Amino acid sequence: MPPKISRSQLQPGESLCDYCTAKCCRYFALPIETPTTERDFDFARWYLVHEAASLFTEDETWYLLVHTTCKNLLPDNRCGIYDTRPQICRDYHTDECEYDENWTYERYFELADQLTEYRTALAAFKPGQVVRSPKPQPLAVIA
Numbered sequence: 634m635p636p637k638i639s640r641s642q643l644q645p646g647e648s649l650c651d652y653c654t655a656k657c658c659r660y661f662a663l664p665i666e667t668p669t670t671e672r673d674f675d676f677a678r679w680y681l682v683h684e685a686a687s688l689f690t691e692d693e694t695w696y697l698l699v700h701t702t703c704k705n706l707l708p709d710n711r712c713g714i715y716d717t718r719p720q721i722c723r724d725y726h727t728d729e730c731e732y733d734e735n736w737t738y739e740r741y742f743e744l745a746d747q748l749t750e751y752r753t754a755l756a757a758f759k760p761g762q763v764v765r766s767p768k769p770q771p772l773a774v775i776a
Contacts, residue, residue, distance in 0.1 A: 639733060649727040655710035656731045658703040662689075662696040674752045681745040688748065689738040 638652055665688075668674045677695075680686050685700040705713040712718055742748045 649730070649732055650711070653710045653732065655703075655706055656734075657725065658706045658710070658712075660698060660700050662698045665695050665697050667693070667695050668752075671752075674748065677742075678745040678748050681742060681748060688740075688742040690740040691738060693739070 636652075637654060640649065643649060665677070666673065668677045677688060680688060680697055687698045687700070689696050689698055703712075705718075707713045712722065740751070742751065
């Protein structure tokens with residue numbers, strides 16, 4: 634496996650596929666309904682008690698992320714069924730692939746307890762309520 638390089642290091646005629654780490658072939662993510670009720674959060678917790686599952690949000694959309702490798706991924710990170718690959722794979726191009734992206738999510742949950750803690754924190758606040766602590770009084774020395 635060649636070392637990972639940045640896109641800007643590609644030489645004319647080289648393909649990003651020659652350096653691919655197959656990040657997109659090692660998971661899939663499905664949008665799910667935003668949990669709002671206790672029952673919704675319990676279902677979301679159920680996802681998280683399964684191995685290789687996590688939840689994240691992006692642009693306020695919730696996703697179930699399943700960390701699993703495509704059965705057709707070859708040891709060199711190429712597709713073993715390239716000519717008959719699914720359409721979603723055909724629509725994916727190197728100019729928009731995740732090769733050199735480092736993700737940060739608005740919210741990311743790997744454990745059911747994390748989601749429970751988040752739900753508990755949400756329940757403590759009413760819609761429109763200010764979440765920040767009040768501004769502290771100046772110290773006597775300053776006043």
